[in-house]
Amino acid sequence: MEFYKVKDYPQAAFAGAYCKKTYLRLRNKIKRIAVYKSGGGLGDLVQSIPLFRSFRQMFPQARIAYLGLYQRPRCDRLFRSIPYIDEYIEYVRPGREASFKEYSNFLKKYRGSFDLIVDTQSKFGSSFYIWLLNPRYFLSRNPLFSNWKLILNPKKKVHIAAKMLSLARVLGLEEINLSPVTDIPQDYLSLAQDYLKRFSGPFICILAGAGHPYKMWLKEKFAALGDKFYSMGYKVILVGAQPERELLLEVARQMKNKPIIPLIDEPKFGEDPIYSVGLFKFSALTIGNDCGGLHLATMSGCPVIGIYGPTNPTKSGPLGEKNAVIYKGMNCSPCRLRDCKIQRRCLQEIGPEEVIEAAEFILRR
Secondary structure, three states: OOOOOOOOOHHHHHHHHHHHHHHHHOOOOEEEEEEEEEOOOHHHHHOOOHHHHHHHHHHHEEEEEEEEOOOOOOOOHHHHOOOOOOOEOOOOOOOOOOOHHHHHHHHHHOOOOOOEEEEEEOOHHHHEEEEEEEEOOEOOOOOOOOOOOOOOOOOOOOOOHHHHHHHHHHOOOOOOOOOOOOOOOHHHHHHHHHOOOOOOOOEEEEEOOOOOOHHOOOOHHHHHHHHHHOOOOOOEEEEOOOOHHHHHHHHOOOEEEEEEEEHHHHHHHOEEEEEEHHHHOOOOOEEEEOOOHHHHHHOOOOOEEEEEOOOOOOOOOOOOOOOOEEOOOOOOOOOOOOOOOOHHHHOOOOOOHHHHHHHHHHHHH
């Protein structure tokens, strides 16, 4: 058994940029930055923390905007708790979220407003519409528009966070921190702290749900897992959002021991993900499907075990240290198919004993 390691580019790929350290030359010229992010789910927010931290490190006096879309209002408090982001600009993209007239108004409002735009995408269309904002400098994974070219192997399989951080490295930032851990205001942590005082720990969190059902491990296996942890002396906390209420209750019904379900006692835990950070922070371990909650747990510093099947842990595994991933790596995985002709064997063949082995490995350390 070994810890999950984030797959990254070799340091040698950026050797020339490290020598130049372009960001030092630009530091006094860059006063306002916009970082374009297309994905705005819970996991996307957490996995972008290292990128925003890096640009704050390079340009400490600059104002940094998140340009894009995220899940509002559910993630508002979580978004505002990320200390490296100064403002949010809701992006208007023609042909999808808005008409060309709305995009034209957006363009008029923000064109020429930024000294630097960081485009984390590589598709021609998305990069083109961002490039039209006409910043002083444009940094993109798309070489057609970027002022700096990233000469990287496009076939190399690396984590999405490593791909985003390549944009900091091409400007010469050598010391990269891939940790998603950040300080959450005590006001938000207090709810979990006070709630958990009702029980005697230690605690282990289980995330039985996911944003998409095709990512979910079987309910009965989560129940068996929970009972095993009780036999090991841990209290099990079933964490989820309000739409997952019935799923959590079903897992609880299949358990011999009664788990803790915070959203039943305090609705805030199921309505706003920031309050769950405290549940993770005060727990010894979190186990779950590939979902936003799993990445949120890494933000708290809690070790996690991710159960992956139709999605790729190389691309989107949990950031941080002392984490583990259970993944069969079948010939058909990753597929991301909503309908599976072989009954989702990539998840079916993962047994509770494998997860327990990984948990014991992490807990011993």
